[in-house]
Amino acid sequence: MKQLTIALAKGRLMDETIELFKNKGIPIDYDEKSRRLIFESSDKTFRFLIVRAQDVATYVEGNGADLGVAGIDVLIENKKDVFELMDLGIGKCSVVVAGKSPNYPDTPTQLKVATKFVNITDEFFAKKGMAIEIIKLYGSIELAGVIGLADCIVDIVSTGQTLKENGLHIIEKIMDSSAFLISNRVSYYTKNKEITNLLELLK
Amino acid sequence: MSIKHNIPKGVLQFFYPHSRKRRDIENKIMDYLDSKDYKEIVTPTFIYEDNVYQDLYEPLKSKLFKFVDRNSGKTIILRPDVTLQVALAVLLADIDLPARFSYAHYIYRDEKQHANLKREFKQIGAEVFGQNSIETDIEIITLAIDVLNLVDIKDLVVRISDSQIIDKLLDVYLSPQFFDKKKAILRLINKKNLSFLKQMPLGEFGSIIDALFLGDINALLKIEPIKQNVGNLIEISNKINKDCEIFLDFFYYEYPTYHSGVSFDIFSNNAVLCTGGRYGNLMQLMGKYIPATGFAINLDKLMDFLYTKEI
Structure with missing residues (x-):
């Protein structure tokens, strides 16, 4: 299995995303007091980047991250060329x-x-x-x-x-x-199995 | 010492040995294309805007470098694309078909600053005119894979799609009262935004979205209007006898549209190294339908990729 890198928007949306991922069984042990901008899930299947909400799609479009979680409002505003794979129903x-x-x-x-x-x-x-x-x-x-x-x-x-x-x-x-799980247009194909698994998990 | 001179944003200069390597790679690819009967065509750097403007790929229209021709008073643009020029040459010169061409040319696009895009870059490409069979699709995709293998790039992933699949399904299944929503639907398909699509009243089209997205071949082969297209993609995939991973994406649509019919991308690791596909629709727009397909490789991106691979 290839590791997936996911860009998260610092702030409330990130807390909600981590909560959602934990509920779906992804083992995340994140220390809120830490100043590290990168952390991994305990099973190493995911690596998370902490960035500004406005920058999530930039990281994903430029392949700094395979996936990201960003509000559809920010995506429409910034017109980034990414796949909008799933409405996560958070950050409404x-x-x-x-x-x-x-x-x-x-x-x-x-x-x-x-x-x-x-x-x-x-x-x-x-x-x-x-x-x-x-x-x-x-x-x-x-x-x-x-x-x-x-x-x-x-x-x-x-x-x-x-x-x-x-x-x-x-x-x-x-x-x-609301917040969407977005994907880089190359990663979607080169890491499709991993991404499809995550989509299935988050359903 | 303060330096007062600088080069504009979005252009590059190359120093030895990088400049030499770049030339070697370009020559290697051009020699290979020539050996496969794709003969080099050289086109002018600038052209009249009104000759090509209408048929230009929509997003390029706002990225043209323009100036006025003192002789004719007409607006001239630096070529933002070579394919269109080759297509025009084929139409104007009444060339015997089928015809095969290759080129290596600089391209100029006035991109915004800070977008990590170049305003001048070199593109190497190959084009075939006058053949509609899937053997030609196989030929062009295989050729692109061979070119990348030739410069020692392995681990390729190839995305292949057919825009006719979505076109035909929307024609057959979309009720007439939603025709005005077609643009919005195509944009959502382009974004693979199933969440929003499923909220739209798409009738029967809605019920096959999942099969398209997940590539459920058995289900897709039962859908009458697209049976042939799906079958063709499978045949193409089976006949590309190369060491690479092929991803048939049935739920793929370029928006705005450039290619029409079979299109493909070739990736390695995290990079798009080659893009190609059919554009007979463009020929039609320019005055005469001639089947056409081809691919283009951004030489500068390719060199970046090779450089990163080396270190």
Whole structure:
């Protein structure tokens, strides 16, 4: 059997993924306090890489990892050329437009939208025929809506708590998202037996 | 000392002995192709954009290096692909068929920075025109395997598919009210995203997705519209009498489409070393259907692979 390298997104999604893998009988003994960015399952069948959520697909596309676990929202945003083998049903959230009121604000010119999802936002508003200006941010997107840096924001919500606490309302939902097991386009063929086994296990 | 001059991103320079090795490998492959009756064709580095734009592979259209021809006022592009040029030459020159060609040419694609893609690279390729039989598919795949073996690359995995399988199934099984969903369906097949596909109302097509994905040959051979295509792929696989692993992928679709019919990739370890397949559809678009198939090897990627293997 060949070892499979799997890129995981640091944070809650990684915890959920490890939990899922453990439940399916994959022996993982991961020390949360450790600063190591690579670890193996106890039976050495899997090697895990800890990377940023935005980088998972880059590792997989570039063959730094055979497989990865990433939100479909990030995959659609980054347009990476990978196989989206299985919806793991974890990391569920939605990508939404949000603002100070539940409706789009009136603006004299273009709507200013703050987001880290530049492509998804662009395509969504283009389909609606609305001209917008995007302000690219890397985190704490809600703040842009609160402070007025932008007229509205496009971001992910899971419970809606962060929006609520910051006095923002959902204007419109763009898409639902959950985490997928993704595969490199070469590994899928060269390690197919191992990958098929994992898919069967995760069903 | 500060150096003010630099080369642009996405291009390479080679120093001895690497430059010499690269030339030797190129010559070795070109000599071999010549010995197999694939005679070299040399095409111009730049061409008129409007001659090829319509038929160009969709993702390449946004990656063209362009400038204006002072003589004609027309837009000229650096060739982003050689196959299209060879195909045009065959159509224009009215060459006797079947015809076999080989080439080794630089290709220019204006890729974005930081994407780990080259803007100039050398491609070695072989093309056959005028033969539609599966013997030709076997010939071209075998030739590609031989070329890689020739430069001492073993442990090959070959992916072979036929885009007609998905085309025919969608034509027969997809109810007319979902025709507008076809693009979305093809994109999902390209991504092997079964989870989303299974949420779509695909009718009978939905019930055979698993058989396609898992390569359940017995089940696939019972499906009337694709029986022949599946049988052909099996025959191709059986007749490629080489030391390599063959993976028949029945659930494969290029999107956007380039090849149409039998297509293949050849991998070793973690690298794609060769890509090829049929493109008669492209000939049709350019004015006259002539069966065509071929393959291309990125020489720079091949050299990288050989270098890594050595150390």
